[in-house]
Amino acid sequence: MKKLNLSLLIILVFISIIEFTSCKDLEVEHQHKFSEKWEMDEYYHWKKCSCGEIVFEATHSFGDWQIAKEPTEEAKGKQERKCTVCPYTVTEEIEKLAHTHKFSEVWTSDESGHWHVATCEHTEEVSDKIAHIFGDWTVTQEATEEVEGTRERSCSVCGYTVTEEIEKLAHTHKFSEVWTSDESGHWHVATCEHTEEVSDK
Numbered sequence: 001m002k003k004l005n006l007s008l009l010i011i012l013v014f015i016s017i018i019e020f021t022s023c024k025d026l027e028v029e030h031q032h033k034f035s036e037k038w039e040m041d042e043y044y045h046w047k048k049c050s051c052g053e054i055v056f057e058a059t060h061s062f063g064d065w066q067i068a069k070e071p072t073e074e075a076k077g078k079q080e081r082k083c084t085v086c087p088y089t090v091t092e093e094i095e096k097l098a099h100t101h102k103f104s105e106v107w108t109s110d111e112s113g114h115w116h117v118a119t120c121e122h123t124e125e126v127s128d129k130i131a132h133i134f135g136d137w138t139v140t141q142e143a144t145e146e147v148e149g150t151r152e153r154s155c156s157v158c159g160y161t162v163t164e165e166i167e168k169l170a171h172t173h174k175f176s177e178v179w180t181s182d183e184s185g186h187w188h189v190a191t192c193e194h195t196e197e198v199s200d201k
């Protein structure tokens with residue numbers, strides 16, 4: 001009986017040694033495993049083991065803002081910046097652009113000058129209004145003693161053309177090429193309406 005007790009005790013001690021070692025093994029065996037994926041919130045990113053251990057916890061490290069969608073006068077735009085470590089991205093709206101009048105590329109003109117009219121809804125707006133810049137006169141019809149002539153000049157910017165009358169030429173007497181003569185001498189008689197005029201007498 002006593003021998004049996006001793007054997008039992010030995011067995012019990014063995015069992016407890018085995019249990020102790022295996023228990024110790026279990027504790028050593030857990031190695032933290034952190035997934036490839038970052039976990040994140042608005043402020044921080046981190047990696048977490050299934051045991052609850054957290055590593056690499058830090059605030060996001062943002063890069064520069066990048067325009068994702070340019071704003072226009074009609075629609076808001078979008079900009080975003082990404083954390084350089086984890087995939088966290090902040091997106092913000094960009095306000096619509098302030099209205100800028102749009103103007104026709106074609107000149108509108110009258111005798112006072114030339115300008116561009118607005119093509120946006122603000123039709124009363126004008127741009128680049130300025131007096132014409134005229135080039136030199138060009139005679140389009142020579143004046144004579146009997147008929148007025150015409151000349152014109154154009155704006156070098158918008159092409160607006162002004163036409164002007166040229167006054168009739170001053171009258172110059174015309175004389176016959178044939179000599180007229182009497183005992184006192186010779187002369188040329190006028191062939192214009194001023195028949196009393198003489199030349200070269």
Ligand SMILES: [Zn+2]
Nearest residue numbers: 032049051053
């Ligand atoms: Zn762990």
Ligand SMILES: [Zn+2]
Nearest residue numbers: 045060083086
């Ligand atoms: Zn981050």
Ligand SMILES: [Zn+2]
Nearest residue numbers: 100101120122
């Ligand atoms: Zn406008």
Ligand SMILES: [Zn+2]
Nearest residue numbers: 114132155158
């Ligand atoms: Zn002009």
Ligand SMILES: [Zn+2]
Nearest residue numbers: 172173192194
């Ligand atoms: Zn005359």
Ligand SMILES: [Zn+2]
Nearest residue numbers: 179181185186
């Ligand atoms: Zn003579």
